[in-house]
Amino acid sequence: YASGQYATQDSGVLVAGLISTVLASQLDPQQLQDWGWRIAMLIGAAIVPFGLWIRRSLPETLHATDDAALAPDATTGDLTVKPGLRRHSAVIVFGLMMLASGTIGSYVGSYMTTYALNTLHMAQTVAFGVIIVNGLFSVLFEPISGWLCDRFGRKPVMLIPGFVNLLMIFPAFWMISHHRTTFVFYAAIAVVTVLQALSTPPVIVTLTEQLPRAVRSGVVAIVYAFAIATFGGSTQYVLTWLIARTGNPLAPAYYWMAALVVGLIAMALVKESAPIKTLRK
Numbered sequence: 013y014a015s016g017q018y019a020t021q022d023s024g025v026l027v028a029g030l031i032s033t034v035l036a037s038q039l040d041p042q043q044l045q046d047w048g049w050r051i052a053m054l055i056g057a058a059i060v061p062f063g064l065w066i067r068r069s070l071p072e073t074l075h076a077t078d079d080a081a082l083a084p085d086a087t088t089g090d091l092t093v094k095p096g097l098r099r100h101s102a103v104i105v106f107g108l109m110m111l112a113s114g115t116i117g118s119y120v121g122s123y124m125t126t127y128a129l130n131t132l133h134m135a136q137t138v139a140f141g142v143i144i145v146n147g148l149f150s151v152l153f154e155p156i157s158g159w160l161c162d163r164f165g166r167k168p169v170m171l172i173p174g175f176v177n178l179l180m181i182f183p184a185f186w187m188i189s190h191h192r193t194t195f196v197f198y199a200a201i202a203v204v205t206v207l208q209a210l211s212t213p214p215v216i217v218t219l220t221e222q223l224p225r226a227v228r229s230g231v232v233a234i235v236y237a238f239a240i241a242t243f244g245g246s247t248q249y250v251l252t253w254l255i256a257r258t259g260n261p262l263a264p265a266y267y268w269m270a271a272l273v274v275g276l277i278a279m280a281l282v283k284e285s286a287p288i289k290t291l292r293k
Contacts (some may be wrong), residue, residue, distance in 0.1 A: 015154045015155050033141050103222045113274050166221075245279065
């Protein structure tokens, strides 16, 4: 079920891609820049009331005495992120490495619209259409990843697609930069997106399962937020700088591959946490 977090996030990417592609097909670039983007913002704001309603409806899980029937496994007692953190320092470091790697991969995918417009000089409808490709294949394959990691363990599902993706990223970007057709662009992005979608969901599960309840929420929140804010927030700027500095359209591939190597090292070193694996020992 944890894969549902990623699938629902990327369903938002899919909807955003549909909206932006429709706007790009109806408005010229100047209109889209002047006021068209506000339409997408207003549509996006419409989800806020639903988000608030869902959060208000969730059972409290901080203490077992609150909503005990709905949350029988809730943590009891005072929570803190301080005691015993040194015992989990390896998990925290590995979690940060894995999340940073996955985040960079996701934001490279988000950068593909800018890449298509500024580097490949493709039509804006094609550039925004790649968001649909990214969102669609992520939504389709992330639940499959969740099912696979419950059946075969967390590490195989992280490592195998991740390693295959490491081998595929450079050829994919080489094809994109040399052919610059809509079909090649979409097909190449679809391939690396599928591999990214398969390898990413087990990461957050692995981090969560290896932390005790007393520190789990705080540590996961800090590691997750730091990885997303630092590496997600900087990726598009780094890619723009690398392309401008080197003049090489393959720069995003090199950056993503470097990040993926870091993530794969952590995936290989972190302990297996899936019950189907640990209960056999």
